[in-house]
Amino acid sequence: MSDLSNTPTAITCLTQGEVILYPTEAVYGLGCDPDNQQAVEALLAIKQRPVEKGLILIADNYGQLLKYVDDAKIPMDKRADIFSSWPAAITWVMPASKNTPKWLTGQFDTIAVRVTNHPTVKRLCQEFGKPLVSTSANLTGQxxxxxxxxxKAQFTEQVGFYVDEALGGNTQPSTIKDAMTGKIFRG
Structure with missing residues (x-):
């Protein structure tokens, strides 16, 4: 029997502030611990993405997102659209909690969040106990x-762990909608 105690896992890497690559509904994503500023800064550096643009959080359930969302500001008449759309590849831009760090929201007072139905991401979020930062695995604009x-060829050692599991089968990245207005930012 081999000793796997020193074998890194995705969760170990997340806990240690590293960036991981994992499958999402349509594309591979780069992710990290949303509460670790150094991890988020490393992810932004890998991607060559400015912090001002803000990031998406992906979760197993809405409860994991409550720390980052100002739930009280979401009008009752909008909740049915939001919650009936999940779990799925639909990202909602919601009012950010006053405690949500700017390294996640960028120049905005909102946060983009998604409750996924992808089994690998659900498992990662369950095991990690919170959402992940989720951004497409590419250099900005490529x-x-x-x-x-x-x-592995593009990101090499910059990524701490590669989750080698299947994509979700969608042909387009998640739809992004404004939770307050219903406006579609990406369809």
């Missing part, structure tokens, strides 16, 4: 990587 081999 095509998203389409395989683990391509990801």
């Amino acid at each position: 095509e998203t990587v389409i395989s683990i081999d391509q990801a």
Whole structure:
């Protein structure tokens, strides 16, 4: 029997402030602990993405997102649209909690959040006990990587762990909608 105690896992890497690569509904994503500023800054550096743009959080359930969302500001008449759309590849831009760090919201007073139905991401969020930062695995403005081999060639040692599991089968990244107005930012 081999000793796997020193074998890194995605959860170990997340806990240690590293960036991981994992499958989402349509594309591979780069993710990290949303509460670890150094991890988020490392992810932004890998992606060459300015902090001002803000980031998406992906979760197993809405309860994992409550720390980051100002739930009281979401009108009752909007809740049915939001909660009936999940779990799915629909990201909602919601009012951010006053305690949500600017390294997540960027220049905005909102936070983009998604409750996923992808089994791998659900498992990662359950095991980690909170949401992950989720952004497409590419350099800003370039095509998203389409395989683990391509990801390893592009990101090499910058990524602490590569979760080599299947994509969710969607052909487009998640739809992004404004929770307050219903406006579609990405369809």
